[in-house]
Amino acid sequence: MPRNYRLPMYNRQSPAIRCLNFLCAVLLTLVLVAGVILFVLWLSLRPHRPKFSLVDFSIPNLNRQSGAVNLPVKFTVNEHNPNQKIGIHFDKVDGSVYYGDELIASGPAVSPFYQQPKSDTPLQGELSASGPTPTDPAWPRFAAEVGAGSVGLRLVLTSTVQFQVKLWDTREHHMKVDCEFRVGGDGSLLQEYKNTPCKLYF
Numbered sequence: 001m002p003r004n005y006r007l008p009m010y011n012r013q014s015p016a017i018r019c020l021n022f023l024c025a026v027l028l029t030l031v032l033v034a035g036v037i038l039f040v041l042w043l044s045l046r047p048h049r050p051k052f053s054l055v056d057f058s059i060p061n062l063n064r065q066s067g068a069v070n071l072p073v074k075f076t077v078n079e080h081n082p083n084q085k086i087g088i089h090f091d092k093v094d095g096s097v098y099y100g101d102e103l104i105a106s107g108p109a110v111s112p113f114y115q116q117p118k119s120d121t122p123l124q125g126e127l128s129a130s131g132p133t134p135t136d137p138a139w140p141r142f143a144a145e146v147g148a149g150s151v152g153l154r155l156v157l158t159s160t161v162q163f164q165v166k167l168w169d170t171r172e173h174h175m176k177v178d179c180e181f182r183v184g185g186d187g188s189l190l191q192e193y194k195n196t197p198c199k200l201y202f
Helices: 015-045 139-148
Strands: 051-058 072-081 086-090 093-099 102-110 113-115 119-128 151-165 173-183 199-201
Touching: 051 151, 051 173, 072 086, 072 151, 093 119, 102 119, 102 151, 113 119, 139 151
Parallel strands: none
Antiparallel strands: 051 072, 072 119, 086 113, 086 151, 093 102, 093 151, 151 173, 173 199
16 A cells, blocks of 8 residues: 655744744844954054153252252153053142151152153152261161262152044043162263163053
């Protein structure tokens, strides 16, 4: 007797389901493309931190016997903005000078300013020294280093900065720049420390 064969049944999707699947695929593709574009924009507009280097420093007459009180403390620090399209707003810059752990000068150093993208700005400041004096515990070591022609000092700059991308500004960042160097017996920056990079903390 002849056998009965059944033709296989195929499930056909309705036009509405096929249209929905197509729309989902298109939407997923758009999301992926948008994600790639945003990632590329983030890489191109991501702020890079500024770079600082010590150009010059001096405390004239540092070797006088009465100590460094009231001597002028002059410095120049170069600030480099490496960003191609991002400017930087700097609030006022405060400066402090340390001999070891002893604070020997401090005060406002540079007025607020805006720095253009991909540019350099010399930060020139002048403070007034408050020490060391012959009555300070650190004086014997300080006087010995002055006599030897090599005195180790630190210049610390603090400020608040904002990065400007086109028409909007980022949140404020507290900045600290730390420059370690040595001056000679006359208070001038030793040649080997000119243009040395400073440490930056955000």
